[in-house]
Structure formats: C-alpha cells, structure tokens
Amino acid sequence: MKRILTTILVLAAFVNLFAGCTPKTGGPTQTEQIDRNRTQLYVSNYNGGIGTDWLYDVKARFEEAYKDECFEPGTDKRGVQILVNPNKDSGTTLTSTLPGSTDEVFFAEDIPYYDWVSKNMLADLTDIFTSPAAEGEEAVQEKLTQTQREMVSVDGKYYALPHYDGVRGLQYDVDLFERKMLYFSRDSNNANNGFSTSATEERSLGPDGKTGVIDGVDYRLDDGLPSTYDEFFALCDYMVQRNVTPFIWTGMYDEYTLYIENAVFDAYSTETEASLTLTFDSGDETVRVVTGFDSSDKPVIENVKVTEQSGYYVFQLAGRYYGLDFLQRMLSDKQYYSLSSTDETFSHLDAQEEFIYSSLENEPIAMLMDGNYWENEAKGAFSRSVSEFGERAENRRFAWMPLPRGTQEGKVVMRDNMRSYAFINATVENNPDKLALAKTFLRFCYSDAELQNFTVSTGVTKAIDYTLTQEQEESLSYYAKSFWNYRKNAQMIYNLSSNAIYKNNETTFTTNIWRSAADMGYVYPINAFRSSGGVSTRKYFEGMWLTPETWTSRYRQYFSGAD
Numbered sequence: 001m002k003r004i005l006t007t008i009l010v011l012a013a014f015v016n017l018f019a020g021c022t023p024k025t026g027g028p029t030q031t032e033q034i035d036r037n038r039t040q041l042y043v044s045n046y047n048g049g050i051g052t053d054w055l056y057d058v059k060a061r062f063e064e065a066y067k068d069e070c071f072e073p074g075t076d077k078r079g080v081q082i083l084v085n086p087n088k089d090s091g092t093t094l095t096s097t098l099p100g101s102t103d104e105v106f107f108a109e110d111i112p113y114y115d116w117v118s119k120n121m122l123a124d125l126t127d128i129f130t131s132p133a134a135e136g137e138e139a140v141q142e143k144l145t146q147t148q149r150e151m152v153s154v155d156g157k158y159y160a161l162p163h164y165d166g167v168r169g170l171q172y173d174v175d176l177f178e179r180k181m182l183y184f185s186r187d188s189n190n191a192n193n194g195f196s197t198s199a200t201e202e203r204s205l206g207p208d209g210k211t212g213v214i215d216g217v218d219y220r221l222d223d224g225l226p227s228t229y230d231e232f233f234a235l236c237d238y239m240v241q242r243n244v245t246p247f248i249w250t251g252m253y254d255e256y257t258l259y260i261e262n263a264v265f266d267a268y269s270t271e272t273e274a275s276l277t278l279t280f281d282s283g284d285e286t287v288r289v290v291t292g293f294d295s296s297d298k299p300v301i302e303n304v305k306v307t308e309q310s311g312y313y314v315f316q317l318a319g320r321y322y323g324l325d326f327l328q329r330m331l332s333d334k335q336y337y338s339l340s341s342t343d344e345t346f347s348h349l350d351a352q353e354e355f356i357y358s359s360l361e362n363e364p365i366a367m368l369m370d371g372n373y374w375e376n377e378a379k380g381a382f383s384r385s386v387s388e389f390g391e392r393a394e395n396r397r398f399a400w401m402p403l404p405r406g407t408q409e410g411k412v413v414m415r416d417n418m419r420s421y422a423f424i425n426a427t428v429e430n431n432p433d434k435l436a437l438a439k440t441f442l443r444f445c446y447s448d449a450e451l452q453n454f455t456v457s458t459g460v461t462k463a464i465d466y467t468l469t470q471e472q473e474e475s476l477s478y479y480a481k482s483f484w485n486y487r488k489n490a491q492m493i494y495n496l497s498s499n500a501i502y503k504n505n506e507t508t509f510t511t512n513i514w515r516s517a518a519d520m521g522y523v524y525p526i527n528a529f530r531s532s533g534g535v536s537t538r539k540y541f542e543g544m545w546l547t548p549e550t551w552t553s554r555y556r557q558y559f560s561g562a563d
Helices: 002-017 053-065 091-100 113-118 146-152 174-180 229-241 254-268 308-315 318-331 348-360 379-393 426-430 432-445 448-458 470-475 478-488 525-529 537-542 548-558
Strands: 039-046 080-087 105-108 168-173 245-248 287-293 299-304 365-371 398-400 413-415 421-424 491-493
Touching: 039 053, 039 432, 053 080, 053 432, 053 448, 080 432, 091 105, 091 113, 105 432, 168 174, 168 254, 168 348, 229 245, 229 318, 245 348, 254 318, 254 365, 254 413, 254 525, 287 318, 299 318, 308 548, 318 525, 318 537, 348 365, 348 379, 398 478, 421 432, 426 432, 448 470, 470 478, 525 537
Parallel strands: 039 080, 039 105, 245 365, 413 491
Antiparallel strands: 105 421, 168 365, 168 398, 287 299
C-alpha cells in the first residue's frame, strides 16, 4: 500500500509538472508544426498494450525513405510528414466516428471487420495484398496463412491487414519458480510429493509431454510445469505452503477473467474444436461436447459431428466447461489470489505493477492473468522497480505460461482475441493521391524489416508469418523470447470466418460467447461464482446452452442454402 500511495503522489506531481502539454503528434490534438513543403498523412494508433513508440520509429524511417518523393503531383512538395494520433478509440467508438474522422490510416483493435466491410467503411487494399511490400519480397498475402487469406477476403477483395497477435492467458515469474523450486520432478514418487527438490533434478515433461529439441522445436520450455489441471491446483496448494500467492489480476475489469477461460478452452481443444464458433462445421472430425452430468456432477462427454443445423453444440464444447471449472477452482480458495484482485479500483496496470514488485518486496506472486502485450504495457512499472531496488530488479525473467492440454494431437492452439487490424479510412478513396500515399505507407509497414522492427520494439508478434534473425531474437526480453517460441510452433486461431452465421452475429460468438442464463443471467462467469450462494460450474455451463429449437429459430436464415 505504501508503494501504491507513493506512486500516486509521484504521478500527481508529474501531471502537475506537465499540465498544459499535449502529445507530440496526433489528429486534432497534434502539436507538431505542419510543414507546408511536405504532404501530410494522419495516422491513428490505439495506444494500449503495444503503445505508440513503435509507430514513431516507423514514422522516422518512412519520412527518411521518402524525403525526396512527391505525393501531390503538380506541386513543389517533397517528402511526407506522418502525424500520429495516439488514442484509445477501439472498434466500439470508431464504428460511429470513423466516417467523419480526419485520420486516414488506422491501427486499431476490436474491429468488427465484416460489419465494416458491409457498411463500406474501409478502403480496398487488394493491391497491397497482391504485391510485395518491398523489393525482392513475396506478395504480402503470402505472409498470411491460407485460412487468413480466405477469411479476410470478401468477394475476392481485401480491406484490412492483420495487425498484432493479442493472446491472453497466464504469465509467470521464472526467477520465482526456480528460486522456490515450483516445478514437478520427473520422479513423481520422490520424497517431496513429486515437486522438485533441487535445481539439478530432472523435471517432468510438462504439458507437451516431450523434452529436448525435436525437428527444430524446443520442447524443453515447459518442462516441470503442470500437465493436468489437478497438477495445476496441486501446484497452487504447494505455492501457498511456500508463502507464494498463485494469481493476480485486475479487479476493475471483470472481462479480464475471461482470459483464463479462453486460454483453458484453447489449450484443451483441437484446431477443429477451437474453430467451431467460426465454422459451425466439424467436417469428418468429431468434437468433444458435454451432453449431461452424472450423479457426481461430473460432465458426460461425447464425441459428435457438428453441422450448421447442430451448431448449438458450440456452447457445449467440453473445453468451455473446463475453462469455467478452472476459474471456479481459482476462486475457491482466497489464498490462491491476491486480495487486490477483488478491489474494483484495482486496474490492470496496478496488477502488473504488484506482480512485478511482489518478489522484490518478499510477498511473491507467481502468475499474472493478462495478455502477451503486458510487459510492453508495464514499461513504467519495470522502470520504477529498478529505480527503487537497483540491480535486484534488473534483467527479471518472466515467461508465457503454457496450460495443460486436452489432447496431444496436433499443435497447441493459441487464439488472437484482439481483432486488431491496420486499414485505411474509406473516405480517403475520394482523394486518389492521398490514397496512393496511405497505401505506400501501409505497404512499408508490412515489409519484412518493419515486421521485425515491430517485434523488437514491442516484444509482441505481428499476426502474420515472418521470421527474426538470431540477433533480433536474442535482443528480445526473456518474456518476449518465450512467447515468440511458443507462438511460432502453435496453431493460431483468428476470429475470421466465411460462414454467414458468424459474419452476421460476430459479437455473439466473440465477446458474448460466455454469457449464461443461470440465475437471471450473467455476462461474466466470475460474477456468478462470487454471487450470494455462488452459482456452480454446472449450473452456469448449462445456462449457456441453447436448445436445438432455439438455435434453429435464431440462425436458420443463415444456414447454407437457406431461402
């Protein structure tokens, strides 16, 4: 508490010191003086987890590269002036403000892509997709997976470029795990209930069931971590015994607790299961669904094939049950989580800071519920910790926490939750010269060099395929390096679909997929589990289900071949 109050006072002083200052660039609030000898391009950026520093760097490189080019034929202007507008305008806000915005190029998140395309809000970027971003490179579309190419395409045209991966789940303190030996031993019958007794003891195979480097894939990254959910919560109990708090998350935003439910669902699922809310078709494969409960309230799981007509099964997928059950178990013991996580004024930034400071203050917290962008978002907290604790706070090792898998078949599934895109405002199409400049800028941003620069700058992966040099990979933080390695060997799922059910009900199958009618209805499971008397996992889960009749009445008009 003392540290938080000190931080508040420091921030208050900082605000007073700089009162009256405005951002160095940006839309209507930009203060960079207009250079009438250059052509201006207004670029909006969602200034959230990845910040805007990366874009200022792109601005400098682009302006230098095109300093002698004329983008307004018939004038004496040479070069470009990129005016950056850092803001917090996500898709919800932009849906109403985009048509009247003076910004021309956007990097934003939570974009209802298909809805905006249908409303003609986005400029056609097909020529960017079908041409190289830089000389000697393949066409930009070749950097997307086949599924991405098919799903971003609308009637053969493309209107936005995937921006960055927003993957959510758990992050853990590697230094703490090693110091407290919070790993499982290869010998489950050792003298310590299967937990490591020394740094040299062989660790268990972890969630992937393998170790060593096989066909270029490093399977050692998860050695010693829980391979089942019973092991996971046995580890939580062991942490409590060793005076370690297992979890922390923001108490301000209930939706953050969906991060763990989605992460468990994805880890449990096959690619087909994880994609079912996008395709509503399992093809020749079967998927695992809960069809009922036995006398002990254990889920009865059956393997079924799913078509559009039986799409109601997407709400009964077994992975969804285990996602809910994981959260229920997290909340079942107050020793499992920081009490700050129950404070409605405790933000995600506060949670990041408490996580970072916890070991330094000898009140260690093992895991943070957040996105893969958290470390970049917490730069200020890391800097403050070094100022206060010196060398102890330098070169900390945090990593992405892989969760137990529900199957060892196929690659582990990771999901982009952010629906983050780069696009050009459709209003720019009325100015062919400005449109050409905007496309030149976007193409520049998707060159191999700039994709690499983005990850080196932010530690976050772009939502397309590219590589880093060994030197670039080594320059990443321990956390960014760990995520990069998991990500490049995972099967990524993006919220894109050619199916009419999804395209016309995007919100239902993204942000509202965990809603339940249990006890008068809940948007977020955490509220049900913490309610008076507490709603059980079973009751909440059954409240998510739709009857075949309800499913048909809601979505029959979108079935393939429907009149």
